[in-house]
Amino acid sequence: MSDDATAERGDGERLSTRDSLLAAASALMRSRDTLGVSISDIAAEAGVNSALVKYYFGNKNGLMLALLERDLSLSITQLRDLVAMDMRPAAKMRYHLSGLIRIYFRFPYLQRLLISIMRDESEEVGRQIAETYLSPIAQAYETMIAEGVAAGEFRPTDSRFFYFTAIGACDQIFSARFVLKYVHGIDEIDDDLRRVYVEQTVGLIMDGLSVRR
């Protein structure tokens, strides 16, 4: 199965060079807690020549766009499937929010990457990303909340604003991880911390969203 576009990984798993470069960028951005990793560092981490970044992605922006697609596409599909499921609205939303924190736990740079790309790329790329990722998410929130309100489970809530509340509440601990380090002496968000964060934060959002009985 070997060819020019494969690289051997430590765990024996084979990835195409393209996928290796994306995995390397992801791993470096995660471990260094910054979007500012150089092409040469990414290539070195992937164990390939840095010219291959240009070959596969054109430039660093192209690689970042491809990484956004790698990390987000599956989540958008899963969100669409979740919305279509026959489930109580509150259970659906709870499932979504817990999943959101799990995604940020895997890719702690994800929201920062999205924000940075939307700012720095052209209006055209911005519109394309909005159409591909942001609009489907906005529609999912609108549907989930409308269903919850109709079922008498959620209070009347503007889904456009709820989106920001939920994304911000779930993401901030990852975007501002240094606060954990500098203020609380916590160097890493591990599985235990993630579980406690999911429980408290998702619980708070769901209680805030739900009709009091």
Next chain:
Amino acid sequence: MSDDATAERGDGERLSTRDSLLAAASALMRSRDTLGVSISDIAAEAGVNSALVKYYFGNKNGLMLALLERDLSLSITQLRDLVAMDMRPAAKMRYHLSGLIRIYFRFPYLQRLLISIMRDESEEVGRQIAETYLSPIAQAYETMIAEGVAAGEFRPTDSRFFYFTAIGACDQIFSARFVLKYVHGIDEIDDDLRRVYVEQTVGLIMDGLSVRR
């Protein structure tokens, strides 16, 4: 009252050159919705020679640090005063969260600026910022939540995590303002939108935090 370090402003108000440069950086970062403004643009906006940025702040990082101090110091003092006030814990927290959204409304780049400085500056500057700004905020949250729990108004809540939930929920609409533009066709967060956002978001957080009766 005029001297070398003053600049005339359009509204007739006199600011020192140093303050003019900070005001110019703030205005540009707000209107362009990015931290990426150049020294020459800032100087041009302030109507002064760009060499004065170097004179007053050393470099752009110095200017950004001074802007963080300008925008945050007063808020930290006010938060400390709020915590010391004789007020019901829920009213206190509600007041704080509404104020937080108002601060981000005035300085929509503020949380991004803090995150960017904490990442890019040295460990020493990071520790200093944490001590000056982040630790006092963390202590305020700890005290407010402990009081609320003791008064039977709040559920037992880990204040370290609640900080991220609250900051993220209040900030995200400003950090990801482009979502409003690209997905909902809303170009600007005006006073009306801010009011509706405050009502829904602060309401949700407070309901999530409060004991159900």
